[in-house]
Amino acid sequence: MSATTTPARRASPGDYLPPVVGIGSLVVFFLLVELLIQLGAVNRFIVPPPSEVLGSFGRVIVEEDILQRFLLTLTECLTAGVMLTVFGVSGGVLMHRFKLLQQACETWVAAMASAPIVLMYPLFLVIFGRNAWTIIMMGFVAALPPVILKTIEGIAGTRKVLVNVGRSFNLTPTQQFWKILFPAALPTIFVGVRLGLIFALINIVGVEFLINFGGLGQLINELAERYDLAGTYAAICFVILVSILFFMVLEKAERWLRPVD
Amino acid sequence: MAAQNTSLDDAILVADDIGVRFETAEGPVIAVDDVSFKVKPGEFLSVIGPSGCGKSTLFNVIGGLLSHHQGVVSVAGETINGPHKSIGMVFQEESTFPWRTVVDNVAFPLELIGMPKAKRIERARHFIALVGLDGFENRYPGELSGGMRQRVSLARTLASEPKILLMDEPFAALDEQTRLLLGDKVLQIQQQLKQTTLLITHNITEAVQMSDRILVMTYRPGKVKRIVDIDLPRPRTSEVVTSEPFGRYVAKIWADLREEASRGMRDEEKHALQHHGAAS
Numbered sequence: 001m002s003a004t005t006t007p008a009r010r011a012s013p014g015d016y017l018p019p020v021v022g023i024g025s026l027v028v029f030f031l032l033v034e035l036l037i038q039l040g041a042v043n044r045f046i047v048p049p050p051s052e053v054l055g056s057f058g059r060v061i062v063e064e065d066i067l068q069r070f071l072l073t074l075t076e077c078l079t080a081g082v083m084l085t086v087f088g089v090s091g092g093v094l095m096h097r098f099k100l101l102q103q104a105c106e107t108w109v110a111a112m113a114s115a116p117i118v119l120m121y122p123l124f125l126v127i128f129g130r131n132a133w134t135i136i137m138m139g140f141v142a143a144l145p146p147v148i149l150k151t152i153e154g155i156a157g158t159r160k161v162l163v164n165v166g167r168s169f170n171l172t173p174t175q176q177f178w179k180i181l182f183p184a185a186l187p188t189i190f191v192g193v194r195l196g197l198i199f200a201l202i203n204i205v206g207v208e209f210l211i212n213f214g215g216l217g218q219l220i221n222e223l224a225e226r227y228d229l230a231g232t233y234a235a236i237c238f239v240i241l242v243s244i245l246f247f248m249v250l251e252k253a254e255r256w257l258r259p260v261d
Numbered sequence: 262m263a264a265q266n267t268s269l270d271d272a273i274l275v276a277d278d279i280g281v282r283f284e285t286a287e288g289p290v291i292a293v294d295d296v297s298f299k300v301k302p303g304e305f306l307s308v309i310g311p312s313g314c315g316k317s318t319l320f321n322v323i324g325g326l327l328s329h330h331q332g333v334v335s336v337a338g339e340t341i342n343g344p345h346k347s348i349g350m351v352f353q354e355e356s357t358f359p360w361r362t363v364v365d366n367v368a369f370p371l372e373l374i375g376m377p378k379a380k381r382i383e384r385a386r387h388f389i390a391l392v393g394l395d396g397f398e399n400r401y402p403g404e405l406s407g408g409m410r411q412r413v414s415l416a417r418t419l420a421s422e423p424k425i426l427l428m429d430e431p432f433a434a435l436d437e438q439t440r441l442l443l444g445d446k447v448l449q450i451q452q453q454l455k456q457t458t459l460l461i462t463h464n465i466t467e468a469v470q471m472s473d474r475i476l477v478m479t480y481r482p483g484k485v486k487r488i489v490d491i492d493l494p495r496p497r498t499s500e501v502v503t504s505e506p507f508g509r510y511v512a513k514i515w516a517d518l519r520e521e522a523s524r525g526m527r528d529e530e531k532h533a534l535q536h537h538g539a540a541s
Contacts, residue, residue, distance in 0.1 A: 159354070161352050165356050168344050168348075169421065170343075171373070
């Protein structure tokens with residue numbers, strides 16, 4: 001028997017349809033907003049016209065030191081992301097390994113996931129001072145619960161037959177973890193890391209905004225204080241860019257670690 | 262055939278007085294009771310019984326996955342107290358690692374013993390060819406059919422070169438035609454490697470097609486009802502299913518099993534009624 005070879009398929013026009021419809025609907029939405037503002041149906045002092053937001057990009061980039069702010073927020077997110085992956089996954093693994101720890105802590109970790117941790121920023125300010133560590137730690141703490149919970153879920157959800165295959169080959173507990181449990185749990189762990197990164201980014205930008213320190217959050221704060229709404233929305237676009245960058249990197253990492261599900 | 266020229270005293274696998282009891286909410290259940298048998302080197306023995314007769318429990322006991330049992334399992338005179346390298350298991354459920362390619366799946370046991378990469382890939386390719394999957398080495402299990410995935414599992418187990426191949430209804434989830442063809446493949450491999458094989462199954466055709474002997478089990482508690490010698494010529498293929506002696510063996514085993522399967526069905530009905538009565 002031989003492998004069936006799949007001939008290289010030529011891209012058909014249908015392949016481009018979903019992105020074209022996606023971008024098209026976004027463009028139509030902004031055109032509608034623009035139209036409603038120009039017609040006076042929406043107050044331009046509450047919602048700036050998209051054309052004005054687009055025009056303010058150059059100004060925000062040149063005058064507001066956007067690159068440095070962008071890099072600062074990106075670095076804070078990256079640091080929080082690495083920390084939450086390392087500590088979140090390790091925490092989940094430990095809680096799965098030691099049942100008492102899981103029984104004792106899982107409920108309050110779940111409760112922490114829904115708690116508005118961002119409101120604890122004064123405490124973090126006292127502990128870490130008004131610097132990037134306060135922001136990173138806030139992002140980290142707020143994002144930890146989903147990573148821990150999803151790691152536990154992923155490991156516990158490993159199919160019993162795969163565990164039994166490991167047992168039948170007489171694997172040591174360490175081999176059982178690294179060769180079976182961890183790779184089997186990876187897709188679920190990545191769901192947790194994705195959720196964690198969303199939580200981290202929201203909290204990081206939020207705390208930057210609240211304590212008026214650092215990267216894009218502080219810039220949004222300043223622009224909002226100046227009532228430069230077009231600039232504010234342009235800065236928000238850069239926050240979205242940080243998020244997109246993270247998800248792209250994460251997707252690459254997942255494909256590298258586990259090429260096919 | 263070697264198996265037929267060897268006396269049971271030279272048995273490679275001995276199960277002696279195996280008993281398993283489970284505690285359930287409705288009281289203790291004896292799943293397997295006083296099961297003893299021997300398997301000769303190179304022999305193909307099938308264990309057949311109705312659903313609920315403790316076949317899979319017996320599979321777990323022999324594979325060393327179930328430690329709470331009575332009796333002794335020994336391989337080549339050595340008592341087994343857990344999973345053992347002499348016994349290679351193929352499971353009923355799909356058990357390939359979806360994150361590894363076919364070749365990496367099959368090379369898994371060789372990786373565990375620290376075989377150098379180039380050598381283990383070469384060995385893995387040999388076993389992949391043996392199960393007829395050459396050309397699919399770099400595919401992932403998700404790209405293969407159910408039957409092909411079971412062949413990957415079989416190749417992975419064979420790669421560990423076990424003294425005894427222990428299979429628990431490996432083709433149960435497949436259609437009849439695929440099952441017959443894979444039966445052919447297993448027979449061919451078993452004859453080629455002179456592989457001692459213990460097959461747990463509920464499929465009479467499959468058991469008669471492949472076995473030298475068939476151990477028929479009773480419904481709960483699972484006991485040995487009879488051991489039937491299958492005197493069909495070897496080498497065998499799936500064509501044997503059209504022969505008259507094959508039909509006689511199937512009829513003989515069904516006569517034994519029918520009573521047990523009916524008892525199992527009645528028991529399940531009674532159980533369902535009790536539960537329904539308690540619920541309403």
